[in-house]
Amino acid sequence: MEAVYTHGIWMAERLQQSTGNQEKMWLVVTHIGDPKAAFLLVFPFTYFVSKRAGVAVLWVAAISEWLNLVFKWILFGERPFWWIGESRQFVNKQPKVHQFSSTCETGPGSPSGHAMVTAAVWWVVVSSLGSFLHSRTRSVLLAAVPYLLYVVMLVAVGLSRVFILAHFPHQVVAGSITGFILGIILSHRVPEGRPLVFFFKISVGLLISALALHVGLQQQLGINLSWSIQLAKKWCSRAEWIRLDTAPFSSLTRDCGALLGLGLAQYWKPGGWSLPWAPRALSLAISSMGLYHVNRLPLPIRPQALFYVLFFIKFVIVPQLVIIFVPGLVHLFTHKKKKE
Template sequence: MEAVYTHGIWMAETIQQRTRSQETFWLVVTHMGDPKAAFLLVFPFTYFISKRAGVAVLWLAAISEWLNLVFKWILFGERPFWWIGESRLFVNKQPNVHQFSSTCETGPGSPSGHAMVTAAVWWVVVSSVGSSLYSRTHSVVLSAAPYLLYVVIVVAVGISRIFILAHFPHQVIAGSITGFILGVVLSRRVPEGRPLLFFISLSTGLLLSALMLHAGLQRLGIELSWSIALAKKWCSHAEWIRMDTAPFSSLARDCGALLGWGLAQYWKPGGWSLPWAPRALSLAISSMGLYHVNRLPLPVRPQGLFYSLFFVKFVLVPQIVMVLVPGLVHFFTHKKKKD
């Protein structure tokens, strides 16, 4: 693996030097590829266009990120920003690379979570758009356009992760392929209309199985906090280390979102039926609501409190998008029509 890692570092250096003027673009792309963006941006945008596609995005985002966490605990995987210093292979010739505010993630690096979740979630979006275009136009060329966009999005997110030194190329490729497979398979098995007990069991099962895996690996003498220590050691700015990039934050987000989905379906089975204008209004209000929910500061100590509140924050996400905001919009627009 040493040769693979070394070539990855030189590739990152080449990408940084040749596309340095596009730094802002790559930083925006890597933020858009963040698994968090799948819940806070892609899910509401898709849901108000197609309910089934929207809940499929939520489903794929949660399951693919959970699996990514499990893979990382099993496969480990270095990250470029700490491997440069830890390997001690660049003492005589340091690579001319730079870190960024998004670089210092604390989990293991293999496979790339950004690439994996992006490939899974956006497959739902483009396949839905492609099918819709084909049913309306019967044009193979036109219906193929979204799939070309899919490739561009996945490749761009992968390059952005290499650019900021968060991942090696092979980790991005592994994440993209795995995410694509998950998108194809799981988009056909979306648990719509299931009872609340199903989602409670699913959320609890994913949480407990991950905790049991974590405890089992530790019992075998595998220290799973190794990546956090390396991230803190080699990150060029201590303030770039964030709790929401820790592995347990991903676990809390996924389990919270799935429970929130179940609660949303329980409160309002089938969701609200809205015309296009109220849907657009609901999307705008939901986006503002999720923006402020995401910005809510959480206490980082004790850690258990942080993860509990982080869990609650993402339980709220489906409630806001699927129940609260469209319900309020329906109430006021329906009342206005009556008047």
């Protein structure tokens, strides 16, 4: 693997040198590919266009990110920003690369979570859009446009991860392929209309199984699963770039919280609110602002258990805001206005 890692570092160097003037663009692209964006950006936008597609996006995002966490614990992938120093392969010739504020993620590197979740989630979006366009126009060429944009997005997200030294090229390729397969499989198994107990069991089951795997790997096999966190802290250029919300357990609590929240939302209002297009657009705008502020809520990082509990609650709230609270308020006020 050392040869693969070394070639990946030189590729990152060439990418930084040849496209260094596009740094802001790469940082925007990597933020769009962040798994968190699937919950906070893609989900609300998709939901107010198509309820089924929106539920599918949240479902696929949670399951694919959970599987990515499991794969990372098992595969032990390195990350470029720490491997450069740890490998001692560049003693004579240091690569001319630098880190960014989004570089220092603390989980293992393989496969790329950005690539995997993006591939899975956006497959739901583009397949729905492609089917819609084909049903309306009967044009295969027009229906193929979303799939072409899908490929472009995956390439852009993958290159952005290599550019910022968060992943090696083979990790983003593995993540993209795995996410693509998951997107196809999971998009046909959307839990619409399922009872609350189903989501409760899924949420608790994912949490317990991940914790059991963590305990088994550490205590039974003697594997130190905090190795990546230690290396990230050691080799990150700035201490403030190490954030607890990039830690593996943050992903786990986000996924479990979002799934439980989805179940609660469908329990409170089965089928959601039926709104015309104008109120839907208003709901999307208000939901986006609400999620922006929910995401910005500062959480105490000590003790860590409290952080994870609050992080879990934060993502339980996300589906409530999008499916129940905001559309309900918009329906209330627009309905009154019509009566008057």
